[in-house]
Amino acid sequence: MKVPMLDLHAQYEPLMPKIREAMERVYADHHYIMGPQVKELEDKMAAYLGIKHAIGCASGTDALVLAIKALGIGEGDEVITTSFTFFATASSIWRNFAKPVFVDIDPQTFNLDPAKIEASITKNTKAIMPVHLFGQCTNMEAIMAIAKKHNLKVIEDNAQGIGGTWNGKMSCSFGDIGTLSFFPSKNLGAMGDAGMCLTNDDDLAAKLRQLRVHGESPKYYHKWVGLNSRLDTMQAAVLSVKLDALADWSKARRANAEFYNTHLMGVKGITTPYIDPKAVSIYNQYTLTCEKRDELLSYLQEKGIGCAVYYPLPLHVQECFSSLGYKEGDLPVSEEMAKKVLSIPIYPELSTEQKQYICDAIIAFYRN
Numbered sequence: 001m002k003v004p005m006l007d008l009h010a011q012y013e014p015l016m017p018k019i020r021e022a023m024e025r026v027y028a029d030h031h032y033i034m035g036p037q038v039k040e041l042e043d044k045m046a047a048y049l050g051i052k053h054a055i056g057c058a059s060g061t062d063a064l065v066l067a068i069k070a071l072g073i074g075e076g077d078e079v080i081t082t083s084f085t086f087f088a089t090a091s092s093i094w095r096n097f098a099k100p101v102f103v104d105i106d107p108q109t110f111n112l113d114p115a116k117i118e119a120s121i122t123k124n125t126k127a128i129m130p131v132h133l134f135g136q137c138t139n140m141e142a143i144m145a146i147a148k149k150h151n152l153k154v155i156e157d158n159a160q161g162i163g164g165t166w167n168g169k170m171s172c173s174f175g176d177i178g179t180l181s182f183f184p185s186k187n188l189g190a191m192g193d194a195g196m197c198l199t200n201d202d203d204l205a206a207k208l209r210q211l212r213v214h215g216e217s218p219k220y221y222h223k224w225v226g227l228n229s230r231l232d233t234m235q236a237a238v239l240s241v242k243l244d245a246l247a248d249w250s251k252a253r254r255a256n257a258e259f260y261n262t263h264l265m266g267v268k269g270i271t272t273p274y275i276d277p278k279a280v281s282i283y284n285q286y287t288l289t290c291e292k293r294d295e296l297l298s299y300l301q302e303k304g305i306g307c308a309v310y311y312p313l314p315l316h317v318q319e320c321f322s323s324l325g326y327k328e329g330d331l332p333v334s335e336e337m338a339k340k341v342l343s344i345p346i347y348p349e350l351s352t353e354q355k356q357y358i359c360d361a362i363i364a365f366y367r368n
């Protein structure tokens, strides 16, 4: 048997008639940049998440760059974030000439540990940027309380967490700005790159709309130096169709997680993902913490099972950030997790046979 990490064929097949129709409508009026489908998707997403404004842009990375820019964060400013995340979380800070300040994570949720944040706040700290890693919302009550106490902005990197909740409230709706990525492997993926900013603040929304088109308003008049970062009309058309399926996909991912939790319970050598009772995860990844991780990875790959390490090297020890002065040992939990995590297939279309095959392989590995 073969089980890929993600099966886009299976995901797209039932939707293709509708997606083709939606694409035909884009061809019909050749309005490729900021066509009506962009606003349609923005309105639909704002309603889905219960947030006032949605601003489409070219990628999840750009959404973060735009968010930081819109909040006026730049040279000399510090942004507190996690080191155990995808590169763009920190590069977006760097690219705005601000300084990423890395704080360690909670070993159970892999998310920023609120208890460790205050020790890293300085007079230059302007914002906290939590990441809802693998689909589980960070403890946003704790983050918002710290932000309020120290008068800091909050940007939620929700690239992996669309539709997840904390205490019944949607991720992306707690902070000043939340961001989404529609990279094809995210829970809601485009047929290419795309992203979005979400905010309840009218002024920030207006500024984000300007910043994504070179900072211009009116046309050819520039108050800021913005980006060329629009969400393609074609991608918006595709995403609008796919958004209708998202809630069901999230449910199927949770059911798959439940299957793994049950079948892998008590297997010596691994810990199944911990989800805080206050969070509802959308399982962008199902991530095990394992002994002998690299051996398990090779073993599963030999068995035809797709699996992956997110992420093998925390950001504070990446070469490009060496001038920040971090060294191995500074963030022990992030460093330990980078050596122990392994994500296994969790996509909605997995069959029971496939899930069983994966569980059997893992159990067999630890038995030997």
Ligand SMILES: *Cc1c(COP(=O)(O)O)cnc(C)c1O
Pocket: 059, 060, 061, 062, 085, 086, 088, 089, 131, 157, 159, 160, 181, 182, 183, 193, 194, 195
């Ligand atoms: C995917 C991802 C991004 C970047 O999104 P792109 O659309 O690929 O630019 C940012 N942050 C996190 C946590 C991600 O997983």
